[in-house]
Amino acid sequence: MRAPALDRDDVIAAVLASARRAGAAVFTSNGNNSRAAYHLGDHPSVFYAMGSMGQVSLLAAGFARRTGVPVVAIDGDGAVAMGAAGLPTAARIATNSFVHVAIDNSVYGTTGGQPVPVPPGWIEHLARGAGYARVLAVHDADELASAMQTGFASGGATFVHAVVSTAAANHYPRVAMDPADVTRRFRVHWGHDPAGSGVRL
Known part of the structure; x- marks a missing residue:
């Protein structure tokens, strides 16, 4: 396996920027990924799935x-x-452009760096077996940019396996928003009327 030229923050910053250019919604997994996304590029188009591992x-x-x-x-x-x-x-359900970026540092970074107990190559095999239309491995910024472009230009589900450094990443404070406020802001941004009329989501 090639040595990674990216770290977690490189991937998250690049993906957030790519999503903004594409007019895409972003959902971030719990723990450090949500915290990093919030501090690197908070925007109403981002939903922080806190406590939902x-x-x-x-x-x-x-x-x-x-x-x-x-x-x-x-x-x-x-x-x-x-x-x-x-x-x-x-x-199966993602019938339009859905890009699933998995940041792989081989550890549970949020809870102290314990190894993820899985065999080599497992994540790409899992994505292919699950039925993703495309499974792309990226190790550097150019490959990541190309993978994001492919995912947005294609229909269906694209899985991007972003291999990153196992070195300890920056530790950011928790997202400074209550989950209810995250949800409300996100729904308003994407066209939901909180007063209850014209709900489209």
């Missing part, structure tokens, strides 16, 4: 199917392992 792919794919907008899920390898049972559903 393993669920972000289903949330994002369901939103993609319901709204028809392009959607990105930013996930971690440990969270993908926990939510593996949901991947076939996510791959």
Whole structure:
């Protein structure tokens, strides 16, 4: 396996920027990925799935199917392992552009760096078996940019396996928003009327 030229923050910053250019919604998995996304590029188009380990792919794919907008899920390898049972559903229901980015540092970074107990190559095999239309491995910024472009230009579900450094990443404070406020802001941004009329989500 090639040595990674990226770290977690590189991937998250690049994915957030790519999503903004594409007019895509972003869902981030719990723990450090949500914290990093909040501090690197908070925006009303981002939904922080706090306290929902393993669920972000289903949330994002369901939103993609319901709204028809392009959607990105930013996930971690440990969270993908926990939510593996949901991947076939996510791959199947995402009928428009759905890009699932799995940041793979081989550890549970949020809880202290414990190794994710899985065999080599597991994550790409899992995504293919789940039925993702495309499974792309990226190790540097150019490959990541190309993978994001492919995912947005293609219909259906794309799985991007972003291999990153296992070195300790920056530790950011928790998202400084209550989950209810995150939800409300996100729904308003994507066209939901909180007063109850004209709900489209």
